[in-house]
Amino acid sequence: MVNSPSTLIEIFYVVGIILQPAIGGYTAYWSLAIRQALRVSFYRRQLLWVGSTSLYATYLLVTYYFAGPEPFIPSVLASNSFFSALNGISFVFFPVVLLIWADSSIQLARRSDPLLRDPFRWNRTRILLWVVIVFGVVVIAVTGLTPPYPRISDQNISSILGYSLGFSLQYVVLTVAAVVLLVGARRSGDENFRRSLRWYGLGIAIIVAGTLGNFVLVTGNPLADTPVNFAWGLSQNIIWPLATVTLYKCARSLVPLSRISLTASD
Amino acid sequence: MVSSGLASLDALIADGYPEKSAILVVGPPGIGKEALGYWFTRTGLVQGDFCLYVTRLPVREVLQDVKGFGIDFQQKVPLWMAGEGGQIKMDVNDLASLSFAIKDVLKQNAGRRIRIVIDALSSLLMLNQAETIYKFLTQLLADVKQYEAVLLATVEEGMHKAEVLAAMQQLFDGVVELRLYEEGLRVLPLLRIRKMRGVPPQPGYFNFSFTRTGMMVSVHG
Numbered sequence: 001m002v003n004s005p006s007t008l009i010e011i012f013y014v015v016g017i018i019l020q021p022a023i024g025g026y027t028a029y030w031s032l033a034i035r036q037a038l039r040v041s042f043y044r045r046q047l048l049w050v051g052s053t054s055l056y057a058t059y060l061l062v063t064y065y066f067a068g069p070e071p072f073i074p075s076v077l078a079s080n081s082f083f084s085a086l087n088g089i090s091f092v093f094f095p096v097v098l099l100i101w102a103d104s105s106i107q108l109a110r111r112s113d114p115l116l117r118d119p120f121r122w123n124r125t126r127i128l129l130w131v132v133i134v135f136g137v138v139v140i141a142v143t144g145l146t147p148p149y150p151r152i153s154d155q156n157i158s159s160i161l162g163y164s165l166g167f168s169l170q171y172v173v174l175t176v177a178a179v180v181l182l183v184g185a186r187r188s189g190d191e192n193f194r195r196s197l198r199w200y201g202l203g204i205a206i207i208v209a210g211t212l213g214n215f216v217l218v219t220g221n222p223l224a225d226t227p228v229n230f231a232w233g234l235s236q237n238i239i240w241p242l243a244t245v246t247l248y249k250c251a252r253s254l255v256p257l258s259r260i261s262l263t264a265s266d
Numbered sequence: 267m268v269s270s271g272l273a274s275l276d277a278l279i280a281d282g283y284p285e286k287s288a289i290l291v292v293g294p295p296g297i298g299k300e301a302l303g304y305w306f307t308r309t310g311l312v313q314g315d316f317c318l319y320v321t322r323l324p325v326r327e328v329l330q331d332v333k334g335f336g337i338d339f340q341q342k343v344p345l346w347m348a349g350e351g352g353q354i355k356m357d358v359n360d361l362a363s364l365s366f367a368i369k370d371v372l373k374q375n376a377g378r379r380i381r382i383v384i385d386a387l388s389s390l391l392m393l394n395q396a397e398t399i400y401k402f403l404t405q406l407l408a409d410v411k412q413y414e415a416v417l418l419a420t421v422e423e424g425m426h427k428a429e430v431l432a433a434m435q436q437l438f439d440g441v442v443e444l445r446l447y448e449e450g451l452r453v454l455p456l457l458r459i460r461k462m463r464g465v466p467p468q469p470g471y472f473n474f475s476f477t478r479t480g481m482m483v484s485v486h487g
Contacts, residue, residue: 029451112295189425190424191424192294192424
C-alpha cells in the first residue's frame with residue numbers, strides 16, 4: 001500500500017479536480033444557454049439532461065478523487081467516509097441518470113421521425129424499465145450502500161449477490177434502452193439530433209471502456225506500486241474530461257448555431 | 267393585411283401578412299416556429315376566419331404545445347387535418363389526398379377569409395422527392411390564391427439541403443427566418459424578415475422571445 005504518494009500523482013489529482021469541474025461546468029453552461037434559447041419542450045429537456053450528465057460526471061470524478069481507495073491527499077481525506085458515501089450513491093444512480101437521458105432522447109427521436117413511429121412501443125415499455133431500474137437501486141441500497149463506500153471484496157455473500165443483481169438489472173435496462181434508441185435514431189429525420197446522439201454515445205463508450213480498463217488495472221494491481229498509481233491517475237484525468245468534452249459537442253450539435261454576420265450572403 | 271396575431275411581428279411587416287399570400291417560416295428545430303402558426307390560427311378564430319391546421323402530430327400533442335405558449339384553443343377550434351384525432355386524417359405518404367382535402371376545404375369556405383397552417387412540410391420533404399414537393403406546393407399555392415386565403419407553412423432548418431430550402435423560399439411570398447445565433451458566451455434567438463411581398467427588404471436582425479401573451483421583438487444591436 002502507498003503511504004507517501006509521489007508528487008506526480010498529487011499533481012494528477014489536483015489537475016483533475018480543477019480540470020474536470022471546469023470542463024463539466026462549461027458544458028453545462030452551454031447546454032443551458034442553448035436550452036434557454038429554445039421553446040419546444042423535447043429539445044429543452046434533451047439539453048437539460050446533457051448538461052446534467054456533464055455535472056453528474058464531474059460530481060462522480062471529484063467525489064472519487066476525494067474518496068480514492070488510498071488517501072493521496074491526507075489533509076483532504078482525513079474523514080473520507082463522507083465522500084465515500086457520496087461517491088457510492090452517485091455510482092448507483094448513474095444508470096438512472098443515463099436512463100432519464102435515454103428516455104428523453106427516444107421521445108425526441110419519435111417526434112423527429114417523419115412517420116412518428118413509437119419504437120418498440122416505448123411509451124409503454126419505458127414504464128416497465130423505470131420500475132426495474134428503481135428496483136435495482138433499492139436492491140443495491142438495501143444490500144450494502146453504507147459508508148464507507150463498500151467494495152465487493154469486503155462484503156459478505158448476500159451483499160455480493162445484491163450488488164450483482166442490482167447492477168445487472170440496471171445494465172439490462174440500459175441495454176434495452178440503447179437498442180430502442182438506436183432504432184429511434186435511425187428513423188429520425190433530424191440529422192443534427194443524430195449527430196448529437198453520436199457524440200453522446202462516444203462519451204458513454206469512453207466512460208465504459210475507461211472504467212473497465214481501470215477496473216482491470218486496479219484489480220490486477222490493487223494500487224500496490226507507483227507505476228500503477230501513475231497509470232490510474234493519468235487515465236482518470238483523460239477519461240472523464242474527454243467524455244465531458246464529447247457531451248459539450250453533443251449539446252452544441254443538437255441544433256444549428258450560426259454566428260452573426262451582417263453580410264448579405266448570410 | 268392579415269394580422270399574424272403578434273402585434274410586434276405585424277409592426278415589422280406593415281400590419282400583417284399580405285392578402286392572398288403564402289408565408290414560410292424557416293428555423294431550427296425547437297426554436298418555436300410553430301408558435302407563429304398557433305398565434306396566426308388563434309387570431310383567425312377570434313376574428314371569425316375559417317382556420318385549417320395541418321399537422322402530422324396527433325391533435326392532443328399539438329394542444330399540449332399550444333398550451334405551453336399560453337394559447338387556449340378550447341373555446342374555438344380550427345379544423346384539424348392531423349395524424350390522429352383530427353376531423354380529417356393527415357397521411358404524410360399521400361400527397362394527392364392532402365392536396366384534394368385542402369382544395370375541398372377551400373371550396374367549402376369560399377367567401378370567408380381562410381387561414382391555413384401547414385406544419386408538416388419537413389416530413390413531406392423527407393418522404394418525397396424535392397421536385398414532387400415543389401409541384402405539390404406550386405399547385406397548392408395557386409389554389410390558395412384563388413380564395414381569400416393566407417397560408418403559413420413551417421420548415422426545419424438543418425434537416426434539408428440548402429438548395430432545397432432556397433428553392434422552397436422562392437415559392438413563397440414571404441419568408442420569416444428564425445435562427446439561433448452565438449454571440450460571445452450567449453445564444454440568441456433572432457428573427458429576420460427575409461422577404462415579404464409589398465414590404466421593402468429588411469436587412470436587420472431582431473431579438474425575439476415568446477411570452478404568455480405573444481412575442482417580444484427588439485432590434486438586435
